[in-house]
Amino acid sequence: MTPTPVLKARGLVKRYGHVTALDGADFDLMPGEVLAVIGDNGAGKSSLIKALTGALQPDEGTIELDGQPVRFRGPLDARRLGIETVYQDLAVAASLDIASNMFLGREVRRPGVLGSVFRMLDKKRMREESAANMADLKIGLRSLTQAVETLSGGQRQGVAVARAVAWARHVVVMDEPTAALGVKESGQVLDMIKRVRDRGLPVVLISHNMPHVFELADRIHVQRLGRRVAQIRPQDHTMAEVVAIMTGALTVDETGDTVIADSQAAKAAGVQAH
């Protein structure tokens, strides 16, 4: 028997006027896996992710979390249910320090009168918990009272990832976490994602970077023309084949074999059915 997907969607539809961004999209995230979501521009990748994290409300379709139907009216609903998202460019507040960013919107107040009447933050506790979280992910930083704008791009992304991981009870969604980073910093973020997976937390990774996808993903969800066209395992296919599936040159049948859908395109891409 297959385990219940952590996050599951069936038949998601989202239309913007004449444009159909999601056209009956399905989605399955299994426990403890890194699932890469790939697709060409306009394939409905970001609409799918937004629907799953509450940033948009689909016109049709259902979403289930741990087998229970859920309905997100906004990103906060998804967050309350333990789905945390690391947004590409909108991750951290630049002038605030690391601990403040980790607890932004979820601050901890001092116990007693100081907290209840004077609304005083428990900075010490927030710093300690942040330090523990950062250490768990092996993110080395001199001081948690540094403003995040003084950090490198990779370290900033590290803060965003650590925050998501610290609060996520079910799923961490990362939207292009390495898009803005150099090679070495990307490597640090990839290591971080592996550590997240090793803790048993499933990760949805949206990425354009095929080598990163192949390095990290347990499974790949290929989105095309507003729906899921394939779910594959990276070890079964070459990168060229995956790209061909993404562009529609190849399709995948029920048994997981690839079928040539567009022989000219497949020839041009240098891939064959198997």
Place this chain on the structure above:
Amino acid sequence: MSTTTAPEREAAAPPPAGLRPDWRALTTHPTAGPLAALVVACLFFTLQNDQFLSGGNLSLVVQQVMVVGTLALGQTLIILTAGIDLSCGAVMAFGTIVMAKLAADGTLPPYAAIAAGIGVCALFGLANGALVTYIKLPPFIVTLGMLNIAFALTHIYSAEQTITDLPGPLTALGQTFPLGRTDITYGSVLTIVLFLVLAYALSQTAWGKHTYALGNSPDVARLTGIRTTRLRLGIYTLAGLIYGIAALLLVSRTGVGDPKAGQTDNLDAITAVVIGGTSLFGGRGVVIGTLVGALLVGVFRNGLQLMGVGSIYQTLITGGLVILAVTVDQFSRRKASR
């Protein structure tokens, strides 16, 4: 800068994230520059004129700074959200006329008149905030419009007349008590208390963190679950309320409701905020810096006056200070976002 080499070192051997405060942050603290300038200015003027450091003179500086300083406090909140409020001086002027007229006419008891004046200012703040948050108009334009509206209402409602014979409660904050050899006004104490309360709120509460986050990036703030609309609306309203308190301070200092008072105070308030190290781009700055900025402007004007420098030259120098402060802000921002 050691930060350029730090990532490599840390990647090799990540140390546990430190819990100690970063002491070097003190040298880059936004208030460090203006505070140093204030100390140097005080030393300079003391050497130039032995009257400068006398209790009477310092008390005068504080009284002169009090009104603009309080306005600048409200202004700081708005600038922290990456906004600007051109209407603060005019709103304050309208507040003084409302409270002075209602009290002098006997329409309302003195304390109710004070509350009405402060309330009107808070309503102006709320209106500014609503236009900025709900209709998404640029703060510059909204508050420019509100500046004209408040200015016109001040002159219409006062019928261009200065209101005199104000009841006691309106001027109570202008009374003094002795502290050592200096006479301190109650209003100065109120101003200091307001600064301390807001310094606390900005640095020690979640509201403060949210305010900075909003100024850094409204989108980041919203996505982390901060209710940005309500927050911004509250900040504009609070700023208006503070302008109302500035109005009471102005009335108590001058003893009259003067429709022509406070005309250029909006620019003086922005000057104090900027000199105090708060970034016009939002998300960076502290209110104590604004207090230092306001004092710095006050000390310059007073010191130059004692030296016999004409007031137009004082304005000239203030202008130079503003440009210097913004230049320093630009450079530190560039360094930070490198």
